[in-house]
Amino acid sequence: MNLESLYQEIILDHYRNPHRSGLREPFDAEVHHVNPVCGDEVTLRVRLDGNTVEDVSYAAQGCSISQASTSVMTDLVVGRTLAEALETGEEFLRLMKGAAQPDEERLEDAVAFTGVAKYPARVKCALLGWMAFKDAAARAVVGEGQDG
Amino acid sequence: MTTVTSGRLLDAHRLRADFPILRRTVRGGRPLVYLDSGATSQKPRQVIAAMSQYYEQHNAAVHRGAHQLAEEATDAYESARESAAAFIGADSNDVVFTKNATEALNLVAYAFSNGGGKPFALGPADTVVVTEMEHHANLIPWQELCRRTGAQLRWLPVTDDGRLDLSDLDRIVDDSVAVLAFTHQSNVLGTINPTEELIARARQVGALVVLDACQSIPHQPFDVSEVAADFVAFSGHKMLGPTGIGVLWGRAELLEQMPPFLTGGSMIETVQMDHATYAPPPKRFEAGTPPVAEAVGLAAAIDYLLGVGMAQVHAHELDLTRGALDGLSELPGVRIIGPSDTAERGGAISFAVDGVHPHDVGQVLDDLGIAVRVGHHCAWPLMRRYQVQATTRATFYLYNTPEDVDALITGVREVQRFFGVA
Numbered sequence: 413m414n415l416e417s418l419y420q421e422i423i424l425d426h427y428r429n430p431h432r433s434g435l436r437e438p439f440d441a442e443v444h445h446v447n448p449v450c451g452d453e454v455t456l457r458v459r460l461d462g463n464t465v466e467d468v469s470y471a472a473q474g475c476s477i478s479q480a481s482t483s484v485m486t487d488l489v490v491g492r493t494l495a496e497a498l499e500t501g502e503e504f505l506r507l508m509k510g511a512a513q514p515d516e517e518r519l520e521d522a523v524a525f526t527g528v529a530k531y532p533a534r535v536k537c538a539l540l541g542w543m544a545f546k547d548a549a550a551r552a553v554v555g556e557g558q559d560g
Numbered sequence: 561m562t563t564v565t566s567g568r569l570l571d572a573h574r575l576r577a578d579f580p581i582l583r584r585t586v587r588g589g590r591p592l593v594y595l596d597s598g599a600t601s602q603k604p605r606q607v608i609a610a611m612s613q614y615y616e617q618h619n620a621a622v623h624r625g626a627h628q629l630a631e632e633a634t635d636a637y638e639s640a641r642e643s644a645a646a647f648i649g650a651d652s653n654d655v656v657f658t659k660n661a662t663e664a665l666n667l668v669a670y671a672f673s674n675g676g677g678k679p680f681a682l683g684p685a686d687t688v689v690v691t692e693m694e695h696h697a698n699l700i701p702w703q704e705l706c707r708r709t710g711a712q713l714r715w716l717p718v719t720d721d722g723r724l725d726l727s728d729l730d731r732i733v734d735d736s737v738a739v740l741a742f743t744h745q746s747n748v749l750g751t752i753n754p755t756e757e758l759i760a761r762a763r764q765v766g767a768l769v770v771l772d773a774c775q776s777i778p779h780q781p782f783d784v785s786e787v788a789a790d791f792v793a794f795s796g797h798k799m800l801g802p803t804g805i806g807v808l809w810g811r812a813e814l815l816e817q818m819p820p821f822l823t824g825g826s827m828i829e830t831v832q833m834d835h836a837t838y839a840p841p842p843k844r845f846e847a848g849t850p851p852v853a854e855a856v857g858l859a860a861a862i863d864y865l866l867g868v869g870m871a872q873v874h875a876h877e878l879d880l881t882r883g884a885l886d887g888l889s890e891l892p893g894v895r896i897i898g899p900s901d902t903a904e905r906g907g908a909i910s911f912a913v914d915g916v917h918p919h920d921v922g923q924v925l926d927d928l929g930i931a932v933r934v935g936h937h938c939a940w941p942l943m944r945r946y947q948v949q950a951t952t953r954a955t956f957y958l959y960n961t962p963e964d965v966d967a968l969i970t971g972v973r974e975v976q977r978f979f980g981v982a
Binding site: 414415418419424449450451452453473474475476477531534537 | 587588917918919920923924927934935936940943949950978979
């Protein structure tokens with residue numbers, strides 16, 4: 413069975429008990445992202461305090477991989493500087509592209525998603541929350557607020 | 561199987577020997593259990609061989625050239641048209657080859673906004689009616705047509721048990737309706753829609769009827785003289801044929817008046833620098849070099865299906881569907897989305913497993929070698945109607961066996977065990 417390597421216990425834990433779930437105020441930007449292949453979606457808000465990511469809140473519907481990945485993402489970006497958070501996002505993207513030596517120190521729990529890279533159809537699931545964060549953060553920085 | 565239709569049985573175990581891909585293994589040595597024929601069917605070696613032989617022996621441009629190969633290629637292409645026509649009880653002049661069913665439906669939809677006269681003229685006073693269970697291929701072209709012409713789009717809703725709700729049929733399909741476009745069999749729910757009642761109402765109000773038969777023609781006997789639509793679209797790859805070829809059948813008098821969609825070579829009669837006149841149907845609708853090898857493959861697929869018998873195919877799939885519906889409904893926490901019995905139903909079964917997202921269901925099944933479709937099945941509005949984001953869908957064809965159904969049921973149990981929901 414390859415299933416256990418895909419569905420690591422950490423992933424299933426985050427899926428069952430997602431961190432920072434729910435939409436909160438105040439926020440500087442809100443985005444809505446969908447995965448048109450399967451219909452998974454996330455509404456995500458970012459609150460910045462200067463250069464620091466103060467809060468990320470979200471309402472998401474989707475599979476275990478997308479839900480857990482969004483939850484882990486919030487752990488890795490909240491309380492960090494925006495630059496650090498975005499760099500971690502880039503490192504996660506490299507992991508999803510099958511990078512040989514991921515920066516485990518930076519990725520922490522997100523290393524559990526290594527197995528996802530072997531299933532190309534699921535990579536988009538794992539990236540949904542990360543892409544929404546990147547988009548929302550960019551909008552928050554330029555003060556755009558809501559997306560259309 | 562114990563189905564007796566016309567004295568012959570369909571022996572799926574024997575037919576499987578014709579499908580090389582069904583012998584392969586997946587995901588570390590698991591035998592393949594292919595339950596995704598509703599997305600695309602597998603191909604028998606007869607189809608693959610016919611296409612190879614065409615390329616090895618007869619390949620040339622059709623309808624031109626003064627050489628023997630051109631003659632043979634033209635003959636192969638036009639014979640394929642005759643096969644496709646005979647398969648649905650039609651005249652070959654009324655059969656247009658397209659890239660796929662989506663193009664066939666667009667061909668009709670574009671005719672209404674391409675400067676044609678009546679009946680191919682549409683305006684703000686007109687209405688197009690579809691159903692809530694359409695595949696995007698029979699929804700978006702009509703949305704776009706309405707956007708271009710100002711016509712209004714309406715739809716027939718569905719009931720909780722996966723049937724069309726016709727209680728308001730006369731109000732929805734009123735005198736303003738110019739086109740009624742609907743699917744013969746839902747790719748998500750498996751429902752076979754009541755063509756007779758719908759077409760009778762369309763006739764009362766003078767609307768043209770466009771039938772998406774992608775999920776029905778591959779699986780049951782079909783005759784255009786019995787299903788009295790004006791246009792019928794279907795695809796080759798869902799009926800054992802190759803990708804890259806679809807069919808549009810239209811009533812002769814309508815095709816005659818219909819303006820072209822794609823223009824260019826092969827579809828003309830005469831050409832001047834500033835204008836052109838067009839060939840009669842079906843060539844008017846086949847601009848450019850056609851998919852000849854694909855047409856040859858489709859004809860071989862049709863021969864194969866006729867050899868098995870379409871009534872046998874349908875009966876066999878109903879047996880499998882009955883077994884799967886029974887098996888799935890016995891599992892606590894599994895919900896069928898669509899009719900729960902086999903009345904007016906084909907072999908597509910969508911279901912939800914409580915507590916497990918369809919993507920995760922599909923992943924566990926895949927690990928067991930079982931190929932199903934997960935997602936919105938190109939029917940996003942229907943997903944919203946049933947308040948699901950996506951479903952898992954198993955579809956059956958002539959090469960599936962009761963063992964495949966058993967594997968599915970066992971697999972869904974394993975899904976529940978793995979995610980701890982049963």
